[in-house]
Amino acid sequence: MDNRSNEKHGIITKGIGGLYGVRLTCSDGSTEYIECRARGRFRHDGMSPLPGDDVTVIADGDGAEYVIDDILPRCSSLLRPPMANLTHLFLLIPSCRPKPDLLTADKITAIAEHAGVETVVVAGKADMDAESAENIKDIYSMAGYRTFAVSAVTGEGTAELLSYISASAEEGVKSGRPMRAAFAGVSGAGKSTLMSALFPKLSLATGGLSRKTERGRHTTRTVELFPLETGSGAFFYLADTPGFSMLDFTRYNFFASDELAGNFREFAEALGECRYTKCTHTKEEGCAVIEKLERGEIHVSRHENFKLIYAELKQKPEWKRLREAEALPPKKRMR
Ligand SMILES: Nc1nc2c(ncn2[C@@H]2O[C@H](COP(=O)(O)OP(=O)(O)OP(=O)(O)O)[C@@H](O)[C@H]2O)c(=O)[nH]1
Ligand SMILES: [Mg+2]
Ligand SMILES: [Zn+2]
Numbered sequence: 001m002d003n004r005s006n007e008k009h010g011i012i013t014k015g016i017g018g019l020y021g022v023r024l025t026c027s028d029g030s031t032e033y034i035e036c037r038a039r040g041r042f043r044h045d046g047m048s049p050l051p052g053d054d055v056t057v058i059a060d061g062d063g064a065e066y067v068i069d070d071i072l073p074r075c076s077s078l079l080r081p082p083m084a085n086l087t088h089l090f091l092l093i094p095s096c097r098p099k100p101d102l103l104t105a106d107k108i109t110a111i112a113e114h115a116g117v118e119t120v121v122v123a124g125k126a127d128m129d130a131e132s133a134e135n136i137k138d139i140y141s142m143a144g145y146r147t148f149a150v151s152a153v154t155g156e157g158t159a160e161l162l163s164y165i166s167a168s169a170e171e172g173v174k175s176g177r178p179m180r181a182a183f184a185g186v187s188g189a190g191k192s193t194l195m196s197a198l199f200p201k202l203s204l205a206t207g208g209l210s211r212k213t214e215r216g217r218h219t220t221r222t223v224e225l226f227p228l229e230t231g232s233g234a235f236f237y238l239a240d241t242p243g244f245s246m247l248d249f250t251r252y253n254f255f256a257s258d259e260l261a262g263n264f265r266e267f268a269e270a271l272g273e274c275r276y277t278k279c280t281h282t283k284e285e286g287c288a289v290i291e292k293l294e295r296g297e298i299h300v301s302r303h304e305n306f307k308l309i310y311a312e313l314k315q316k317p318e319w320k321r322l323r324e325a326e327a328l329p330p331k332k333r334m335r
Contacts, residue, residue: 006058006059007056007057007058007069008024008025008026008056008057008058008066009024009025009054009055009056009057010022010023010024010025010034010054010055010057011023011052011053011054011055011225011237012049012050012051012052012053012055012068012084012225013033013051013224013225013226013227013237014051014222014223014224014225015049015050015051015222015223016222018037018038019035019036019037020035020036020037020038020049020068021033021034021035021224022034022035022036022055022057022066022068023227024057031227034057034066036057036065036066036067036068037067037068038067038068039067039068039069042068042071047071049068049071050077050082050083050084051082051083051084051223051224051225051239052083052084052085052086052180052225052237052239053071053072053074053084053085054071054072054085055068055069055070055071055072056068056069056070056072057069075087075116075177076115076116076117077115078111078112078115078117079111079254080108080111080184080244081182081184081223081239081241081242082223083182083223083239083241085180086115086117086180086181086182087117087118087168087172087177087178087179087180087181088117088118088119088120088168088179088180088181088182089108089112089117089118089119089120089181089182089184090120090122090181090182090183090184091105091108091109091112091119091120091121091122091184091185092122092124092183092184092185092189092190092191092194093105093121093122093123093124093136093185093189094123094124094125094128094185094186094188094189094190095123095124095125095126095128095129095130095132095133095136095149096125096128096129096132097125097128097188097209097214098186098187098188098189098209098214098215098216099214100132100136101186102136102139102301102305103305103308103309104186104244105121106264106302106305106306106309107309108184108244109121109140109143109145109263109264109265110254110260110263110264110309111254111263113263113264113265114254114255114259114263119145120145120146120147120148120164121136121137121140121145121146121147121148122147122148122149122150122161122183122194123136123137123147123148123149123150124150124151124152124185124189124190124194125151125152125153125190126149126150126151126154126156126157127151127153127154127156128151130149133149134149136149137149138299139299139301139302142266142297142298142299142302143264143265143266143298143299143302144265144266145265146164148160148161148164150194152190152193152194152196152197155197158194158197158198161198162198165179165181165198165230165236165238166230166231166232166234168181168236169228169230169234169235169236170230170232170234172234172236173234173235173236178235178236178237179236179237180225180236180237180239181236181237181238181239182223182225182238182239182240182241183195183238183239183240183241184241184244185243185244186215186216186243186244186245187215187216187217187218187219187242187243187244187245188207188209188214188215188216188217188243189216189243190206191220191240191241191243192204192205192206192219192220192240193206195238195240199226199228199238202226202240204220204240205219205220206219207219216243218242218243218245220240220241220242220243221242222242223239223240223241223242224239224240225237225238225239226238226239226240255313256313257280257310257313257314260306260309260310260313261281261289261306264302264306266292266297266298266299266302267281267289267292267298267306270288270289270291270292271288271289272288273288274286274287274288274289275287280310281306281310282306282307282310289303290303
């Protein structure tokens with residue numbers, strides 16, 4: 001038998017300790033879920049298979065066991081959450097408990113922007129602090145993101161979010177790039193709870209918060225993509241992901257400091273209009289970004305966080321940044 005006839009195509013839905021869950025599409029259109037390993041050469045090439053990867057699996061030996069043989073070119077890839085080919089990132093920011101961490105949120109929006117993934121900002125637990133949820137909505141709407149304020153407890157805002165997801169899934173099917181979305185946010189933000197409220201058949205495990213620190217308990221341990229359908233039958237994937245921890249973004253070195261402004265979407269039209277070509281957009285006279293801020297067209301919270309992230313990136317020499325980004329073994333880079 002020719003090797004190729006042993007080949008099947010699928011998508012990685014999860015990965016745990018070198019074992020991958022793959023949802024295969026068979027030639028008759030039916031699907032099959034398998035768990036398998038990846039060829040050793042991926043590790044050698046420093047390319048780790050990621051959830052969301054389109055892969056070719058091949059039957060090894062007598063055909064009893066499959067192995068991931070090839071990873072198809074990626075449209076996008078993110079380190080946190082570690083996923084490939086995402087089209088949408090639903091960034092869930094709790095209105096309170098845990099306290100909204102907008103600095104981390106702004107790091108994530110910049111990373112997603114850089115990766116070409118559309119961020120949708122969801123202000124969660126709106127039942128607990130409506131004012132804070134509105135404030136989060138205002139900040140990110142002003143920045144040019146789609147925003148929603150929702151509560152998984154009262155159901156507020158969930159119908160609007162669900163119809164946005166359905167419309168995006170339908171658009172994805174039409175455009176030929178089906179939606180692959182993920183919920184992301186700090187531990188305890190309510191990702192698993194909200195996904196289960198939106199799609200009851202998921203019924204994901206959820207956890208409480210630590211009483212003392214009001215932080216989440218890292219209930220969801222791995223990224224997992226779930227195949228879903230909209231009411232009108234449009235197919236898409238939605239992933240639940242482990243919450244970010246305080247440490248996740250301390251070593252923030254995803255790109256160089258001079259690339260940061262370009263990944264703050266609301267700065268875009270001002271870039272290139274500053275008096276100095278080497279403007280850092282943090283304090284200069286004649287800075288078009290600061291003028292936009294002063295006109296109230298850029299939110300103070302976003303610009304303050306821009307300055308903090310810029311300082312963090314600046315303090316790391318370029319050679320060190322590159323060495324850290326490249327020298328980490330694949331496994332560590334994925335985490
Ligand atoms: N009041 C209120 N509580 C919520 C809401 N959504 C989630 N919670 C609570 O928040 C806590 C954490 O919820 P999870 O869904 O486990 O949070 P998570 O983001 O999945 O957390 P990790 O899996 O640790 O990343 C649970 O006690 C939930 O009951 C909400 O809309 N309103
Ligand atoms: Mg969870
Ligand atoms: Zn400037």
